[in-house]
Amino acid sequence: MLPEEVRRVVAPIEDILKIEVVIYAALGTKRCSDFIKNKKSGGATSGEMVNVALTTLGLKVQNLRISVRNWPSYEDFEKKFSIPGICRSDNVMGRFLDIPSCCADRFAIEGDRTDRDILRRYPYQGIDTPETIKVPSDTKEKLEWFQDFSAHMRLYRSHVFDYSQSTKVTVRNLMRRGTLPPEICFLLCSYIPCTALCKRYIAMAHRMRNNLKICLSAKRYQEIYEGYQKGSLSL
Ligand SMILES: [Zn+2]
Numbered sequence: 001m002l003p004e005e006v007r008r009v010v011a012p013i014e015d016i017l018k019i020e021v022v023i024y025a026a027l028g029t030k031r032c033s034d035f036i037k038n039k040k041s042g043g044a045t046s047g048e049m050v051n052v053a054l055t056t057l058g059l060k061v062q063n064l065r066i067s068v069r070n071w072p073s074y075e076d077f078e079k080k081f082s083i084p085g086i087c088r089s090d091n092v093m094g095r096f097l098d099i100p101s102c103c104a105d106r107f108a109i110e111g112d113r114t115d116r117d118i119l120r121r122y123p124y125q126g127i128d129t130p131e132t133i134k135v136p137s138d139t140k141e142k143l144e145w146f147q148d149f150s151a152h153m154r155l156y157r158s159h160v161f162d163y164s165q166s167t168k169v170t171v172r173n174l175m176r177r178g179t180l181p182p183e184i185c186f187l188l189c190s191y192i193p194c195t196a197l198c199k200r201y202i203a204m205a206h207r208m209r210n211n212l213k214i215c216l217s218a219k220r221y222q223e224i225y226e227g228y229q230k231g232s233l234s235l
Contacts, residue, residue, distance in 0.1 A: 001026055001057065003214040013053050014220045020186075020208070021235065023215045025066055026057040029207045031098045033235060035066035086112035087130035097235075099191050100201050106194035110163035115153065117160040124152045163192075170196040182229070183209035189234040 006026045010019065021033035037050055054061060060069050077096045082089065088111045094104025112130075119128045127133050133149075136142045157165075171188060174180040174196055184201075186208040187193075193201035212221050227233030 003027060003211070006057065007215040009053050009056050010215050011217075013050050014216055016050060019216070019220070020212055020224055021066055022054065022057065022059065023211050024208060025059050025068055027207075027211050027215075028068070029204065029211050030235075032065060032067035032071050032096060034064060034097070035061060036064060037061055083108060087115060088112045094191070099187070100194070100198065100204060103191060103194045103198060103201055107164065107192055114157070114160055114162050114164075118153055118156045121160065122152070122156040124149060167192050167196055181205070183225075185225075185228040187235070189228055189231065191235070 006023060010023060010026075013019065013022075016022075016037075018033075018035055021030070021035050024030035024033065037047065054066070058069050059066055060071075074092070074096050078089070078092050081092050081095050083091060083105070086108060088108040090111055091101075091104040091108035094107060095101055115130055119130065124133070136145050168188070171180060171184060171193065175182060175184055180196070180202065183205045185205075187201060187205045191201075209225075212224060216224070224233065
């Protein structure tokens with residue numbers, strides 16, 4: 001669909017929350033994203049108007065996700081992109097949510113390395129490799145276990161090299177100096193690039209900004225841009 005057509009379809013519903021991911025999907029920039037169908041309270045936009053617009057744009061909403069109609073399932077991505085021998089599946093989710101594959105894969109591989117470093121130095125209940133961890137099967141126990149395990153990993157995270165944190169700091173510094181453009185905020189809110197100057201990541205952030213500038217009113221664009229800058233909005 002042409003940007004002008006998307007603009008016309010989106011105009012009556014531009015006040016809804018996360019209108020940006022609707023636009024990214026409609027223009028093929030980011031074909032799948034987290035999404036909750038939600039109209040702004042007190043606004044004139046009705047749920048029915050949102051449904052009509054999404055159908056016109058060829059998008060589907062399912063399980064709190066919005067995507068192009070023929071987007072494969074998470075399970076399809078899992079079959080294709082799971083990395084053997086690592087304990088992380090973030091790259092599957094990253095690819096499913098249509099971020100650059102280089103960034104998704106590096107995040108998973110480095111995450112696995114960090115997790116292993118933490119466990120080696122600071123075993124969790126005596127366990128020092130992810131493969132030997134036993135997760136309870138009972139739902140309630142599982143939740144409690146997960147909270148406890150996450151707290152353990154968070155507690156020791158700063159004691160080992162964490163590529164995601166150090167890359168984030170580098171990217172922020174480069175943005176401050178003007179080496180990286182401010183629209184990086186559209187992605188950095190939720191995703192870490194494989195390297196601070198990843199071309200595909202930067203190009204995607206550019207496209208996102210351009211998509212929103214073309215398809216939204218200046219006022220709504222500014223509102224969303226500031227939300228991502230300040231961190232009150234995220235993908
Ligand atoms: Zn990358």
